């Protein structure tokens with residue numbers, strides 16, 4: 001059995017009862033669908049005046065004579081009805097029988113779909129939920145390798161595809177085969193000879209159909225990958241619209257998109273061609289089988305006289321009825337192939353191992369008492385070491401500033417402290433406890449992070465700020481905004497802290513966004529602050545606003561500040577000057593100026609500006 005299919009089984013478990021009911025109703029459906037065909041027999045007999053007259057109630061002697069018993073009982077009923085009444089009553093009786101059996105058949109069909117619908121939609125919900133849980137759980141590093149659009153395509157497109165294929169799988173497994181079995185059994189009852197004849201032709205046409213389906217799966221995987229790429233392009237386009245427009249890069253992006261659309265078109269057409277072939281091919285093969293049957297069966301009726309006319313007509317109806325489920329099976333096997341390809345892509349994400357997790361036995365640590373120690377750290381994102389033998393101790397209450405050229409590894413330190421990435425060698429410890437031994441949640445609870453690019457969500461100011469403290473009161477939020485020096489602009493907004501700030505906060509200026517990010521960290525009020533100052537140049541006035549915000553925030557806290565504007569960190573207890581992942585100088589502002597080295601050069605360069 002297919003591996004992806006096996007992996008889906010756990011998702012079916014909560015809906016076991018729906019599966020059971022679906023199977024039960026499908027059995028009833030298949031049963032009545034055959035019976036409804038059989039009810040044609042007495043109608044034809046009555047019409048052709050061939051109804052046997054039976055006036056003694058037949059006796060049931062066992063499964064062996066069920067065929068004889070069934071027909072005799074039916075004729076007995078008809079005979080007693082017509083006795084003394086006109087033939088019309090008999091006709092009415094058989095017509096009512098048709099109505100009843102068809103009603104029951106369709107009722108059970110509806111009930112079966114009702115249960116499969118609950119199964120389908122339930123599994124879809126659960127899969128979406130697991131996908132989202134996984135997406136949010138996976139480490140940052142996972143996303144620097146994968147395209148966002150690819151993940152989105154899997155989350156939205158492939159999960160839906162899995163849901164659709166489910167329907168087909170259950171139909172394939174239960175409904176249609178049952179219909180075929182019931183019909184075949186009845187056909188055997190009517191004429192064994194003829195049915196054996198049919199059974200020789202069925203597998204031949206089935207084999208031809210399955211041959212066509214073979215190569216579909218690989219193609220549909222390719223198509224789904226391509227549609228992931230397509231979403232990525234749209235996503236990047238929307239994100240970078242300002243740049244695309246101002247650099248007149250529209251043609252470039254249009255080309256990229258067109259190429260992808262063309263590839264998708266070719267793939268879809270080639271998949272569709274095979275898909276379209278399935279229905280006509282199977283119908284034609286089916287009708288050929290029926291035609292051969294007509295010839296052979298006609299001989300039995302006309303020459304051999306071992307089969308009567310009405311039975312042959314009913315037999316043909318049944319045989320033709322097998323064609324529909326046979327077609328459905330061949331169609332479903334296409335859908336299942338699509339679905340399994342999609343399931344594979346969904347499970348690929350669900351099965352990614354997250355290396356950055358809490359160990360099974362971890363230390364819960366909710367206080368920060370003495371120091372953070374970084375000891376002989378080596379770290380690389382890809383091939384090149386970004387940090388080399390880096391050591392640093394931060395005592396409680398101190399402000400440590402990291403400065404240095406772009407790409408020297410400053411933001412990387414923040415990534416390691418918060419365990420977005422794990423060190424390759426060396427260790428980071430808080431109060432002597434290795435952060436890898438700490439519960440991930442308690443570690444991150446100790447830290448407030450202001451990232452280099454302000455990350456804000458399309459929501460109100462209040463919602464954005466209260467992320468780390470969801471039940472904060474309005475007063476607390478305003479207090480945090482004041483410390484972050486942001487209240488001066490928030491209070492002038494039409495809805496105050498309830499103003500929506502737009503997609504990634506785009507209704508605000510750069511400096512305003514930064515101050516909101518700072519307010520968010522202030523409200524969380526963690527013992528350790530990690531500040532990655534934005535590089536974007538602010539005008540002198542907003543710079544002053546942000547500066548005040550930072551100074552307010554650092555008071556009475558342990559802070560690690562990554563600074564680009566050196567004016568921010570003159571009061572820091574220790575300034576670490578980094579170059580290519582190593583510490584080149586460290587000391588207070590005065591000490592480093594006196595040293596007359598890299599730091600001094602940086603300062604004089606900035607004061608020139």
Ligand SMILES: Nc1ncnc2c1ncn2[C@@H]1O[C@H](COP(=O)(O)OP(=O)(O)OP(=O)(O)O)[C@@H](O)[C@H]1O
Nearest residue numbers: 144381382386405406407408409410411412413452
């Ligand atoms: N996700 C990543 N994958 C691969 N390499 C990365 C990744 N992030 C950063 N790097 C590389 O690691 C090095 C250090 O990057 P880092 O972001 O720590 O620099 P920085 O000192 O913060 O620079 P800046 O002052 O410009 O913010 C850079 O050479 C960068 O190319």
Ligand SMILES: [Mg+2]
Nearest residue numbers: 410411412452
């Ligand atoms: Mg940086």
